[in-house]
Amino acid sequence: MGSAPAKLILCGEHAVVYGRPAIALPLDGIRARARVRPGPPQSGVVVFASSLRRRWCVADDPNTPLNELILSTIGQLAPGPLPDLRISIRSGIPIASGMGSGAAVATAIVRALAGSFGQALPAAAVSSMVYASEQRFHGTPSGIDNTVIAFEQPIWYIRPPAVGDAARPAPIIQPASIAAPFTLLVGDTGVRSPTRAPVGEVRARWQASTTAYNCLFDDVALLAYRIRDCLAAGTISELGPLLSQNHALLQQIGVSSPELDTLVAAAMRAGALGAKLSGAGWGGVMLALATPETAPRIAYALKAAGARRVFETTVAPYSGAPAPDT
Ligand code: MEV
The missing domain is CATH 3.30.230.10 (Ribosomal Protein S5; domain 2)
Known part of the structure; x- marks a missing residue:
């Protein structure tokens, strides 16, 4: 097995x-x-x-x-x-x-x-x-x-970019430490969206508007650093707005969809601390930051807004120690 x-x-x-x-x-x-x-x-x-x-x-x-x-x-x-x-x-x-x-x-x-x-x-x-x-x-x-x-x-x-003809440097992979647990709800739009299509479209847009897209990617990078700090410090209340800002940038990048936006809005109305699409977009899933108290209400709101499936997960504290090889 x-x-x-x-x-x-x-x-x-x-x-x-x-x-x-x-x-x-x-x-x-x-x-x-x-x-x-x-x-x-x-x-x-x-x-x-x-x-x-x-x-x-x-x-x-x-x-x-x-x-x-x-x-x-x-x-x-x-x-x-x-x-x-x-x-x-x-x-x-x-x-x-x-x-x-x-x-x-x-x-x-x-x-x-x-x-x-x-x-x-x-x-x-x-x-x-x-x-x-x-x-x-x-x-x-x-x-x-x-x-x-x-x-x-x-x-x-x-994954550092390749420079000139030199071989691409190896990716930087670090454990992300998580000081306090948090609850996520994952809402599946039910719209199947193979990764290749949005990734290809973003590449075409980046080639056509390189400066604008590089700025969007830089804004996402700033959020990623701030989110890493929140996770490491356990300041989960600050995480929500950062996730929502990431969703707004993904909308500008052009990979959200009416179904994803509907689920994100429904989660926020039901009390989520933040919400965003997750993955390649144009369909697939979104995630919402909840508390154990708000999770049932948000799950209900996601289903009422058309989610085909809703998963709840509690992300456990993690010290950053590498997992044993499986
Ligand atoms: C897909 O899970 C994440 C993307 O960033 C594609 C990739 O990183 O290969 C959309």
């Missing part, structure tokens, strides 16, 4: 693709799981994805990003003839919704494969294998999704 959590971007999505910092959290309670068992002789590698109601043989289409990841992982773990395996996947993470479903499924599969060959891969190795597959899916991913999902800890993440 291998499993991996969903994730939330607390602040900095999109700007992180352009070298600005972002903060991401694992959502331990919502996970993707994979199980690897021996398959019948000559069956090859067959994948059963119950959440998608799909079954496929990896060799039939070896060039899809997920099949390629499966084949390269097996090749790395057990060089030689392809074994006969059944890989079953179950996931409670909504697809194309900004919660890292693709990266979590990929991470769970890599972990399950490693386990089936009696190996434990360090989180950094899993993360870089999944990043290669994310590049096939999303074009220009920053790497924040695979990192927070593989490390399973709150992270502060910067």
Whole structure:
């Protein structure tokens, strides 16, 4: 068995693709799981994805990003003839919704494969294998999704830009320390929005209006630093307005949607301390900062405003100590 959590971007999505910092959290309670068992002789590698109601043989289409990841992982773990395996996947993470479903499924599969060959891969190795597959899916991913999902800890993440012809420097990945717990409600618009589309559109807009977009990304970066300080100091009451300011900047960047704005407004009317879209946008999820007392009212308001699903999560204090490798 291998499993991996969903994730939330607390602040900095999109700007992180352009070298600005972002903060991401694992959502331990919502996970993707994979199980690897021996398959019948000559069956090859067959994948059963119950959440998608799909079954496929990896060799039939070896060039899809997920099949390629499966084949390269097996090749790395057990060089030689392809074994006969059944890989079953179950996931409670909504697809194309900004919660890292693709990266979590990929991470769970890599972990399950490693386990089936009696190996434990360090989180950094899993993360870089999944990043290669994310590049096939999303074009220009920053790497924040695979990192927070593989490390399973709150992270502060910067992917420095490439300068000239020099190789891009390695990302800066630091544990984000959290001094006081806080409650988040996650509202799913139900609108599926594959990451590639808004990320591509933001790139086109950035190319057309580079100075304006760089200013927006710089404003997001300032918020990210302030949010990191609030988390580290435990001043959660100051966090809400900063999250809402991040939403306003994401609207200007052009990645919100009427459905996201409706849920954000409903959460605020119901007493949220702040709210924003989370992930790539144009659909998917938003998050609202609540208290244990206001959470039921905000959850009700989100459902009444059209949220297909509402998740509640309490983000626990975190000292910043690296998690043990899973
Ligand atoms: C997606 O979860 C976050 C984006 O910033 C894309 C990326 O960082 O690769 C929109």
